[in-house]
Amino acid sequence: MTEPAPATASADVSPGGCPAHADVLPLYGPRFLRNPSELYREMRQEHGSVVPVVLEGDIPAWFVIGYREVHHVLSHPEVFARDCRRWNEWDNIPPDWPLRPFVGYQPSTLFAEGDEHRRRAGAISNSLFVVDQFDLRNKSEKIADELIDAFAMRGEAELMAEYAHPLPLLVLARMFGLPEAETPGLLRDMMTTVNGDEGALDAYQGICATMERLVAHKAEQPGADFVTRMMNDSADLTEEELIADLVLVMTAAQQPMAYWIGNTVRLMLTDDRFSLNLAGGRRSVGQALNEVLWEDTPTQNYLGRWAARPVHLGGQQINTGDLLVLGLAAANSDPRVRPAADAPAVGNQAMMSFSYGEHRCPFPAPELAEVICEAAVEVLLDRLPDVLLAVDPGDLEWSPSVWMRGLVDLPVRFAPSYVSG
Numbered sequence: 001m002t003e004p005a006p007a008t009a010s011a012d013v014s015p016g017g018c019p020a021h022a023d024v025l026p027l028y029g030p031r032f033l034r035n036p037s038e039l040y041r042e043m044r045q046e047h048g049s050v051v052p053v054v055l056e057g058d059i060p061a062w063f064v065i066g067y068r069e070v071h072h073v074l075s076h077p078e079v080f081a082r083d084c085r086r087w088n089e090w091d092n093i094p095p096d097w098p099l100r101p102f103v104g105y106q107p108s109t110l111f112a113e114g115d116e117h118r119r120r121a122g123a124i125s126n127s128l129f130v131v132d133q134f135d136l137r138n139k140s141e142k143i144a145d146e147l148i149d150a151f152a153m154r155g156e157a158e159l160m161a162e163y164a165h166p167l168p169l170l171v172l173a174r175m176f177g178l179p180e181a182e183t184p185g186l187l188r189d190m191m192t193t194v195n196g197d198e199g200a201l202d203a204y205q206g207i208c209a210t211m212e213r214l215v216a217h218k219a220e221q222p223g224a225d226f227v228t229r230m231m232n233d234s235a236d237l238t239e240e241e242l243i244a245d246l247v248l249v250m251t252a253a254q255q256p257m258a259y260w261i262g263n264t265v266r267l268m269l270t271d272d273r274f275s276l277n278l279a280g281g282r283r284s285v286g287q288a289l290n291e292v293l294w295e296d297t298p299t300q301n302y303l304g305r306w307a308a309r310p311v312h313l314g315g316q317q318i319n320t321g322d323l324l325v326l327g328l329a330a331a332n333s334d335p336r337v338r339p340a341a342d343a344p345a346v347g348n349q350a351m352m353s354f355s356y357g358e359h360r361c362p363f364p365a366p367e368l369a370e371v372i373c374e375a376a377v378e379v380l381l382d383r384l385p386d387v388l389l390a391v392d393p394g395d396l397e398w399s400p401s402v403w404m405r406g407l408v409d410l411p412v413r414f415a416p417s418y419v420s421g
């Protein structure tokens with residue numbers, strides 16, 4: 001599985017190697033959204049593991065969809081680098097390009113490289129590492145109960161807006177030591193940003209401003225929280241670095257967790273293996289969470305890496321400064337690691353959903369995310385044992401994004417019940 005991908009350095013770069021001049025596929029559009037796994041299969045058959053594509057606005061990129069190739073790219077940051085300022089297409093990118101928020105440079109850990117990245121990412125990992133997982137589980141359960149209390153008596157709910165999105169944010173807000181009065185504003189700004197609604201840019205600025213106020217508050221009143229630990233870390237972060245990384249952690253954590261919860265609840269409510277009875281469902285939450293990471297991972301495709309020098313990858317010639325899009329979901333379904341499309345992956349943790357290598361989702365974030373998401377799904381099933389989808393499973397709408405896979409909404413019904421307290 002970890003056999004190196006066929007990548008070799010090359011100084012001989014022909015113009016034909018540029019994705020703009022090759023046989024390219026659009027990495028957007030309705031087909032992509034309808035059935036991405038079918039499309040990955042076709043792409044793999046026709047183009048192999050590294051596919052020349054164009055992003056919205058006809059911007060060329062390489063779409064890496066083979067497990068070995070994704071693994072190889074992520075294992076060699078000196079060749080496939082993270083700083084987006086290396087991109088050879090910046091002159092062609094309009095100021096209002098819709099993907100700018102994903103690739104535009106920010107002074108955060110995300111785009112740092114080498115020693116600088118190790119210093120910054122180390123501060124995040126150190127500060128997450130001391131989070132007590134039992135305490136996190138208790139906080140997550142308490143927040144889950146409070147959110148369910150708000151709709152339990154109605155007998156119906158829209159679980160994305162009322163549960164899956166707010167729950168991780170509220171847990172993170174407590175982990176950050178955010179004053180309670182700030183939480184509703186942060187939740188509102190995060191939802192506007194995530195949904196790309198009108199005002200998304202202002203909302204993003206709102207998140208930055210909240211983090212600035214939080215840092216000022218913690219300077220006066222330090223606490224046993226993530227932000228205070230980041231401020232005191234030996235990485236000695238500047239204020240600009242600190243705020244950029246607090247915004248990064250908040251935004252990098254909230255949406256994948258919301259979609260992980262939503263996709264898992266959807267699976268358990270629509271697949272007989274999970275929905276036969278409640279007791280069976282409750283026991284198999286961990287299995288459903290794991291299956292979602294393999295089959296319907298929230299982090300489908302990731303932007304990206306930039307070639308630091310000319311290189312061959314998967315039979316393609318990559319030029320210096322070319323953009324590579326990481327096909328994490330496609331790698332997870334690569335027949336070279338999953339011989340039978342329906343072979344169960346339960347127990348196997350080798351999926352690419354948290355990425356791999358230096359810039360992977362930082363340890364122990366995946367473990368903390370699992371604690372939060374598992375508590376969210378278990379408490380929901382405990383509190384609403386007869387919960388059912390309120391629409392036909394085929395009518396559930398996936399968010400129109402090539403990058404993240406999650407539901408627009410998840411309407412459910414259940415027998416009205418009393419509040420928990």
Ligand code: HEM
Nearest residue numbers: 109110252253256257299353354355359360361365368369
């Ligand atoms: C407590 C929850 C989480 C936290 C605090 C967190 C934090 C982060 C941070 C700070 C990064 C940037 C790392 C870097 O560039 O060095 C990151 C990257 C990433 N995270 Fe997470 N995350 C969380 C949950 C998740 C979940 C639930 C998923 C997917 C199911 C996920 C998938 C990823 C991926 C794919 C990357 C990109 C790594 C790359 O560039 O290769 N994260 N995360």
